[in-house]
Amino acid sequence: LNLLTVFITYTRSYLIIIVIIFLLYFLLTGLKERKAGLFFKNILIYGMLGIFGIIVIAKIMPAKAKYFLDRFNELSTPSTNQDPNNLQFRFIHTGNIISHMDPINKLLGEGPVTEKQNDWVPDMELATSDMVWSGVIFRWGFVGLIIFIFLYIFSIIKAFKLYMRSDGLLADLALFLFIYIISQVLESFVSWTFLSEHGLATG
Numbered sequence: 331l332n333l334l335t336v337f338i339t340y341t342r343s344y345l346i347i348i349v350i351i352f353l354l355y356f357l358l359t360g361l362k363e364r365k366a367g368l369f370f371k372n373i374l375i376y377g378m379l380g381i382f383g384i385i386v387i388a389k390i391m392p393a394k395a396k397y398f399l400d401r402f403n404e405l406s407t408p409s410t411n412q413d414p415n416n417l418q419f420r421f422i423h424t425g426n427i428i429s430h431m432d433p434i435n436k437l438l439g440e441g442p443v444t445e446k447q448n449d450w451v452p453d454m455e456l457a458t459s460d461m462v463w464s465g466v467i468f469r470w471g472f473v474g475l476i477i478f479i480f481l482y483i484f485s486i487i488k489a490f491k492l493y494m495r496s497d498g499l500l501a502d503l504a505l506f507l508f509i510y511i512i513s514q515v516l517e518s519f520v521s522w523t524f525l526s527e528h529g530l531a532t533g
Contacts, residue, residue, distance in 0.1 A: 347516045351509050352376060358505060362494055420519075423457045424464040431468070439471035462518045485511050 353373070360369030428436060430450055445451040450468075458465035467475050489508035493501050 347513055350516065351513055354509060354512060355505070358490075358493065358508070362501075420457065420461045420464075423453075424461065424467065427454050427457060427464060428467060435471060436467075437471050437473055439467070439469050439474055441469065482511060482515055 356369050356372040356376075360366060360372075427450055431440065440448060443451060454465060454468045458468075463475065466478060470477075486508065489504050489511060493504035493508055496504060
């Protein structure tokens with residue numbers, strides 16, 4: 331039960347990402363086969379299974395289920411800018427770090443500096459643990475950010491085209507790549523996992 335509590339606490343955003351991934355998967359497979367009914371059929375089936383699973387968990391572990399639902403209710407509850415789970419706070423924190431960078435460094439980044447070389451490194455690392463783009467801008471500047479954006483857009487388009495134009499194993503790999511890239515982009519706003527050497531992004 332304690333493991334489940336930890337999972338719920340730290341993976342609320344991951345669950346949202348998983349739901350989006352399922353929707354994308356059903357949408358793309360339905361689009362490729364040109365069967366809109368297949369998309370709605372899969373959504374209905376898996377949606378009912380999800381609701382059934384929630385009901386079962388609520389009956390078996392009511393306290394954990396309530397905590398789980400309360401975590402999602404927080405998303406619609408107004409919070410202060412000091413709440414580290416608030417995206418607004420993350421953007422404000424990132425903006426504060428950027429405001430202390432020199433104009434040329436805002437463009438090209440600070441590079442691989444340490445906290446001994448730059449007093450804002452600890453704050454940048456703290457902000458990056460919530461939203462990885464803070465570190466991207468700090469290290470590589472807005473030029474690096476633009477490169478990353480174009481890289482992901484290009485990769486998403488290529489994976490989509492490859493999936494739509496191929497069949498069999500190649501199509502499956504292209505679909506996996508497409509969904510994985512999307513999951514990276516989504517997770518980048520809640521974690522630094524996808525730019526870390528210790529793990530892979532959800533998906």
